[in-house]
Amino acid sequence: MLGNEAIARGAYEGGVQVGSGYPGTPSSEILEYLSQYKEVHSRWCPNEKVALEVAAGVAIAGGRVLVTMKHVGLNVAADPLMTISYTGVRGGLVIVVADDPGMHSSQNEQDSRNYAKFAKIPFLEPADSEEARIFTKEGFIISEKFDTPIMIRSTTRVSHSRSVVFPQERIHFTPFPYQKDAEKYVMIPAFARKRRVALEKRLEVLRGWVEESDLNRIEMRDPQFGIITGGVLYNHVREVFPQASILKIGIGYPLPYQTISDFVRKVKNVVVVEELDPFWETEIKAAGIPVEGRNRIPGIGEITPDVLKVAFGVPQPVPSIDDLNQYIFPRPPVLCAGCPHRGVFRILSELKITVTGDIGCYTLGVMPPISSIDSCICMGASISNAEGFKLTHPELTVGAVIGDSTFIHSGIGPLLDAVYNQTNIIVFILDNRITAMTGGQNHPGTGITLMGEKTSALDIEELVKALGVKEVHHFSSFDILHFRSLLKEVIKKNSGPTVFILSEPCQLIRKKGNKNFYQVDPNLCRLCKKCLQLGCPAIRLDGERVQIIAEYCRACGVCSQICQFNAIKEEYQS
Ligand code: SF4
Ligand code: SF4
DSSP states (O other): OBHHHHHHHHHHHTTOOEEEEOOOTTTTHHHHHHTTSTTSEEEEOSSHHHHHHHHHHHHHHTOOEEEEEEHHHHHHHHHHHHHHHHHOOSSOEEEEEEEOTTOSSOSSOOOTHHHHHHHTOOEEOOSSHHHHHHHHHHHHHHHHHHTSOEEEEEEHHHHTOBOOOOOOOOOOOOOOOOOOOHHHHOOOHHHHHHHHHHHHHHHHHHHHHHHHOTTSEEEOOEEEEEEEEETTHHHHHHHHOTTEEEEEESEEESOOHHHHHHHHHHSSEEEEEOSSSOHHHHHHHHTTOOOBOTTTSOSSSOOOHHHHHHHHSSSOOOOOHHHHHTTSOOOOOOOOTTOTTHHHHHHHHHTTOEEEEOSSGGGGGGSTTTOOOOEEOSTTHHHHHHHHHHHHOTTSOEEEEEEHHHIIIIIHHHHHHHHHTTOOOEEEEEEOSSBTTTTOBOOTTTSBOTTSOBOOOOOHHHHHHHTTOSEEEEEETTOHHHHHHHHHHHHHHOOSOEEEEEEOOOTTTOOOTTEEEEEEOTTTOOOOOTGGGGOOTTEEEETTEEEEOTTTOOOOOHHHHHOTTOOEEEEEOO
């Protein structure tokens, strides 16, 4: 099973009633797999904060619940996390957070283990799919036993690798009867102060328990060389150093100091091998236990077996970030052929608009030849960034580009701010009717739930108007000539926030219909190369001839609108 599939299986076997989350690579598949178990109610939420709050409600009411997100999503959910740690739970609450060392599909590297310590909750770190299944299932029991939310920390290599799994039957779990307990679950200051003390007592109990748990284990081999590690790195260490003694950490916080101390006494040279932050190394050294770690292991990027070999080999420099890049298969990111928003980006570039971007496919608008994105920080930040740009440089025409799912996730508040403060920006909601970048998940705007049921679909245009935007234009993103002329007028008017909603389904969900492909008529083509500036993977310059590769063309028609010489024509299948 895929690691994410195994997490879903573990939750199912653990008797979970509800799964909630927001898609984000590398965590997205967990809920998709969980939704296939019809005994479990699974749902996408508008963002991770909402997902965790729903989960907290389930757990407080006595049910078992799984909530999933990627590392940056935990930033969004951090607010409820810090307080749910105080209240504790009745039913098991397992929070799966998938980190992305090496930033395969993320805007930053974060080590979510810090959040577990910050929130004072335990976390488990599986090394493969079978452990992902077992740890997730075990998570509900630990959560209930110690009255705490518990985190499962995965990484891309665990989430997206396959290994052998031994599935078991689903256990029958009946939710605990609901019991009102305001002192435990209503965090007014007087009650929260008492829970703060309870939280420290819980940590003490957990510290004792981790020494006994078999989720941490010592594998004694060579007494001269030992490694403390966990997660996927356990497999890499076994591969590179089959003779090394290993303390495999399964429960990453709180740490089993007694077990670690015993291990370090038995083995001469002990190195902590961990990705990203020296989280365990710092904790272990703070406990007065001598180990090595960051002096040998890089703190940037993914630790592969090759990186380990370099780190432990004959003396040579620790690889730089450039060296690490050689381990990543080159796959230049590009907007898909026929992406409904390619033409929009082209017009934004042409009209020299300063564009603040957002998370999702649209970030790819930064790539040449489109090159139209000036900034991209985090989910929903495009609109607020645009406000900041405009405040600093009122002379600029500033536009914020945001996708439909991202707008719903966290763009609504910033747009309200732009309306409230009457910041003169133009917002482009590129509505492709899906959460595209993470694989095409539904969201409140699509009218379909994760369980495949029809539901009421959010009307983005009505919502934007309700926020107080006076000028809203909503039309097809393929109609780029209309878009260009309207946008020119808006720029000239230069008044208040304006919103363009440009809608067309993502090519991954769009039906091609009877349109076949577009072709360049060599007799009409003047080789101006304007169509090449679109960056469509279907358009190529072959010597001195512009060609459209029919197999790649998705017949969106944007290039034919860009060509001023009518050289690009639609062809139909005969
Ligand atoms: S070649 Fe033209 S019509 Fe075909 S997908 Fe690219 S932009 Fe669209
Ligand atoms: S835009 Fe039209 S004329 Fe210019 S190179 Fe492309 S097909 Fe030829």
